[in-house]
Amino acid sequence: MPQPLSTQLSALQEEVEAHARDYGLDFFETIYEVLDWEEINEVAAYGGYPARYPHWRFGMEYIELSRSYAYGLSKIYEMVINNDPTYAYLLAANHYVDQKLVMAHVCGHGDFFKHNFMFSGTNRKMLDEMANHASRVRRYMERHGIEAVEGLLDRCLSLDNLIDYSALHSLRAPAAPGTGQTEEEEGSREPKRMRAKGYMDSFINPPAAMEAERARKERVRKEEERFPARPERDVMLFLQEHAPLRNWERDVLGMMREEAYYFAPQGRTKIANEGWASFWHSRMMTERLLHPSEVIDYADHHSGTMATSPGRLNPSKVGIELWRDIEERWDKGRHGADWEACDDYAVKRTWDTGAMKGREKIFEVRRHYNDVTFIDEFLTADFVRRHGLFTYEFDRRTNQYVIADRDFLAVKEKLLFMLTNFGQPTIEVADGNFLNRGELLLVHRFEGVPLKLDQALETLEHVQSVWKRPVNLETFVDDEPVALQYDGTTHWTQTATADRS
Amino acid sequence: MVRRIERDRKRFDDIVRGKIKEDLKRHITRGEMIGKQGKEIVSIPVPQIELPRFRYGSKEQGGVGQGPGDVGTPLGGGPGEGSGAGSEPGRHIREVEVSIAEMTQMIGEALELPRIRPKGAESLSAVRGRYTGIRRIGPETLRSFKRTYREALRRQISTGSYDPRRPLVVPVREDMRYRSWKDEPVPVANAVVFYLMDVSGSMGNEQKEIVRIESFWIDNWIRAHYDGVQSRYIVHDAAAREVDRETFFSTRESGGTKISSAYELASEIAEREYPASDWNLYVFHFSDGDNLGTGDNERCYQLLRERLLPAANLFGYGQVESRSGTGAFYGALERHITAENLILSQIRDRDSILGSIKDFLGKGK
Numbered sequence: 001m002p003q004p005l006s007t008q009l010s011a012l013q014e015e016v017e018a019h020a021r022d023y024g025l026d027f028f029e030t031i032y033e034v035l036d037w038e039e040i041n042e043v044a045a046y047g048g049y050p051a052r053y054p055h056w057r058f059g060m061e062y063i064e065l066s067r068s069y070a071y072g073l074s075k076i077y078e079m080v081i082n083n084d085p086t087y088a089y090l091l092a093a094n095h096y097v098d099q100k101l102v103m104a105h106v107c108g109h110g111d112f113f114k115h116n117f118m119f120s121g122t123n124r125k126m127l128d129e130m131a132n133h134a135s136r137v138r139r140y141m142e143r144h145g146i147e148a149v150e151g152l153l154d155r156c157l158s159l160d161n162l163i164d165y166s167a168l169h170s171l172r173a174p175a176a177p178g179t180g181q182t183e184e185e186e187g188s189r190e191p192k193r194m195r196a197k198g199y200m201d202s203f204i205n206p207p208a209a210m211e212a213e214r215a216r217k218e219r220v221r222k223e224e225e226r227f228p229a230r231p232e233r234d235v236m237l238f239l240q241e242h243a244p245l246r247n248w249e250r251d252v253l254g255m256m257r258e259e260a261y262y263f264a265p266q267g268r269t270k271i272a273n274e275g276w277a278s279f280w281h282s283r284m285m286t287e288r289l290l291h292p293s294e295v296i297d298y299a300d301h302h303s304g305t306m307a308t309s310p311g312r313l314n315p316s317k318v319g320i321e322l323w324r325d326i327e328e329r330w331d332k333g334r335h336g337a338d339w340e341a342c343d344d345y346a347v348k349r350t351w352d353t354g355a356m357k358g359r360e361k362i363f364e365v366r367r368h369y370n371d372v373t374f375i376d377e378f379l380t381a382d383f384v385r386r387h388g389l390f391t392y393e394f395d396r397r398t399n400q401y402v403i404a405d406r407d408f409l410a411v412k413e414k415l416l417f418m419l420t421n422f423g424q425p426t427i428e429v430a431d432g433n434f435l436n437r438g439e440l441l442l443v444h445r446f447e448g449v450p451l452k453l454d455q456a457l458e459t460l461e462h463v464q465s466v467w468k469r470p471v472n473l474e475t476f477v478d479d480e481p482v483a484l485q486y487d488g489t490t491h492w493t494q495t496a497t498a499d500r501s
Numbered sequence: 502m503v504r505r506i507e508r509d510r511k512r513f514d515d516i517v518r519g520k521i522k523e524d525l526k527r528h529i530t531r532g533e534m535i536g537k538q539g540k541e542i543v544s545i546p547v548p549q550i551e552l553p554r555f556r557y558g559s560k561e562q563g564g565v566g567q568g569p570g571d572v573g574t575p576l577g578g579g580p581g582e583g584s585g586a587g588s589e590p591g592r593h594i595r596e597v598e599v600s601i602a603e604m605t606q607m608i609g610e611a612l613e614l615p616r617i618r619p620k621g622a623e624s625l626s627a628v629r630g631r632y633t634g635i636r637r638i639g640p641e642t643l644r645s646f647k648r649t650y651r652e653a654l655r656r657q658i659s660t661g662s663y664d665p666r667r668p669l670v671v672p673v674r675e676d677m678r679y680r681s682w683k684d685e686p687v688p689v690a691n692a693v694v695f696y697l698m699d700v701s702g703s704m705g706n707e708q709k710e711i712v713r714i715e716s717f718w719i720d721n722w723i724r725a726h727y728d729g730v731q732s733r734y735i736v737h738d739a740a741a742r743e744v745d746r747e748t749f750f751s752t753r754e755s756g757g758t759k760i761s762s763a764y765e766l767a768s769e770i771a772e773r774e775y776p777a778s779d780w781n782l783y784v785f786h787f788s789d790g791d792n793l794g795t796g797d798n799e800r801c802y803q804l805l806r807e808r809l810l811p812a813a814n815l816f817g818y819g820q821v822e823s824r825s826g827t828g829a830f831y832g833a834l835e836r837h838i839t840a841e842n843l844i845l846s847q848i849r850d851r852d853s854i855l856g857s858i859k860d861f862l863g864k865g866k
Contacts, residue, residue: 042506059509293659310568393563458553
């Protein structure tokens with residue numbers, strides 16, 4: 001059970017937060033809970049929320065965390081959740097200096113959650129909402145059996161990346177069943193005529209206008225026959241609205257979709273958010289908070305979290321360096337047309353306009369950028385060279401990953417590709433009445449990287465068990481367009497012929 | 502109060518166990534799984550435990566990394582699945598780690614094996630030390646160099662006596678740190694298992710692999726019931742000799758078969774080192790059932806009746822089918838000896854291993 005914060009830690013929280021505010025950070029009220037390592041692993045397995053619905057994957061996650069903690073491979077120092085008030089957890093066994101560092105770090109996250117535009121649409125009472133979901137799911141389990149509900153949860157979770165990542169800050173509510181999307185009256189294909197005496201008719205209802213109106217109606221009607229009218233990226237929403245589900249099933253799907261939308265902004269701001277928090281803990285610790293006796297432990301801990309390995313990009317490390325780089329560039333005026341035009345290395349090296357706009361700039365950037373725009377705008381060739389970034393690829397001959405390219409544009413392109421759409425393939429509902437047989441047609445917007453086929457086939461089975469009628473997925477396998485179909489018992493693959501653009 | 506996570510964890514365990522049990526036969530007959538002795542954990546690929554998603558294959562995708570090296574330099578060790586930034590949090594299990602003990606338990610459950618009832622003395626235990634932590638006092642031989650210097654560095658920085666330009670760190674008495682240990686009881690063995698194997702020309706590699714797999718699980722099942730178990734290995738063709746475990750599973754001899762030679766050697770060792778009053782004795786003999794002649798069979802009956810069966814909790818004879826063996830010994834034993842603690846089992850191929858284990862251990866001896 002969480003213990004109340006000791007007097008020492010409360011005093012520390014006040015001290016740290018006062019410094020943070022002084023630097024300009026602004027966050028919701030923050031509540032710290034002190035947990036032992038078993039409890040912190042438990043909370044971490046639940047994604048930071050004390051109350052989640054029952055599901056085996058939390059147990060799996062817990063086993064992984066506990067094992068890696070027991071082997072000394074990893075230790076959770078800090079966890080913070082986007083909520084008002086913000087909740088954060090401290091590991092009871094940590095040194096005082098670690099708690100200090102964590103609190104400083106949490107101030108950074110809190111500020112980012114509160115002000116970054118990606119989070120503006122998130123539910124700030126998610127802690128309560130999660131508990132709410134948990135009790136609903138538990139109630140359904142009592143009523144319909146654990147297996148039935150768990151099976152549905154498995155299916156929903158395997159589809160939870162099929163949401164519209166471009167509409168994160170405006171979560172659409174599902175349309176109430178029965179409300180049609182059409183305003184046009186049923187049946188009337190003829191344009192509406194205004195009443196007119198015979199001799200006035202051709203003036204009041206001019207034939208040309210009537211013809212145009214008729215054509216418009218025809219177009220609208222054609223469009224409405226397509227279902228959905230436009231390709232729908234929010235596959236979960238489409239299923240929630242149109243799949244033949246029972247009410248409780250619809251509710252579970254809705255909850256999983258809501259949670260997916262809530263978590264999505266965190267995935268889309270990993271570099272910026274982790275970097276921001278690290279930037280501020282580093283700044284606050286070294287400038288204000290550290291006692292000399294704590295330097296060694298702090299340095300040890302900080303360098304541990306900033307560690308890089310060749311095959312894995314550490315978002316904290318890339319993030320913190322980018323923030324530092326931005327601050328320096330705007331402090332010294334190293335941006336804009338003059339800077340870009342200059343190609344004299346000696347001049348560039350000592351370039352300093354004394355602008356001192358760094359602080360202002362980083363606060364502006366943390367409000368308006370997510371990882372994609374952050375990298376797109378602030379990753380420079382110089383940065384890539386200084387920090388030794390590269391792209392890697394799998395070499396089939398030697399059966400291992402090798403460094404592929406150190407070129408700035410290649411690195412940037414690869415990084416952006418990984419970040420776009422959350423590193424997820426874009427898959428849309430193209431037709432909810434495919435072949436006029438009530439089948440579902442999903443289309444993978446192919447961007448050069450194929451899907452993992454075995455998983456795609458299994459996922460398709462999950463889609464089918466929600467949709468009930470056969471489902472189809474158009475994608476590419478071995479650079480050939482194919483349609484994968486699953487009808488509930490058998491998988492079919494055929495070469496896709498129809499061009500659906 | 503049961504913590505909430507315990508329920509989810511149990512649910513996960515049940516799912517994993519269910520998946521493994523579904524395909525137990527295939528898992529336990531994977532020879533490579535039991536290749537390394539002393540390895541207590543096995544990795545079992547469990548299908549469909551990972552939630553499938555529409556996602557990119559990481560091999561096709563590649564990624565961005567950081568560090569030194571020219572183009573073409575291998576990264577060494579694969580990148581994390583999903584590879585870093587922008588990928589979704591959480592790892593994905595394709596292989597589940599299961600301890601051999603758990604696996605053995607699962608076999609026990611699947612075969613509905615009764616627990617073994619040991620006879621003889623209660624198990625004994627001795628005490629052994631294990632290094633577990635760090636303390637401030639101790640003998641110089643156990644000084645932890647790293648921790649001591651870390652303490653010293655810490656003290657010097659906080660007192661201001663550390664000079665980065667001349668980074669000299671000198672530990673004083675209070676900085677010293679030593680490894681400390683805890684006493685742990687270690688069980689003393691009171692059960693012994695003899696494995697006897699026919700290595701004559703007719704026993705081929707496949708036959709030996711079957712023996713290896715079957716004896717591995719039998720060994721583990723018996724071990725699960727005693728605090729300490731010793732194993733002895735004897736191979737024979739026309740003559741018998743004791744060998745170590747590695748040799749036992751790799752030796753290939755040729756020539757005739759004289760089963761009595763192995764029984765004789767086992768009896769001698771057992772009587773000399775493991776008095777029946779104090780020890781739980783198990784003997785398992787694997788052969789393709791070709792013996793030298795009826796004369797030697799007679800000798801075997803005698804050894805079994807007079808020396809081995811009276812002393813042993815269980816004597817198991819497993820006959821592995823081979824192309825050239827006649828398999829006559831099985832029938833001979835069946836006809837000539839009836840004893841409650843003699844169990845005969847025929848193992849046709851890998852798929853029969855589970856059934857054979859059930860034959861041997863199904864009586865709870």
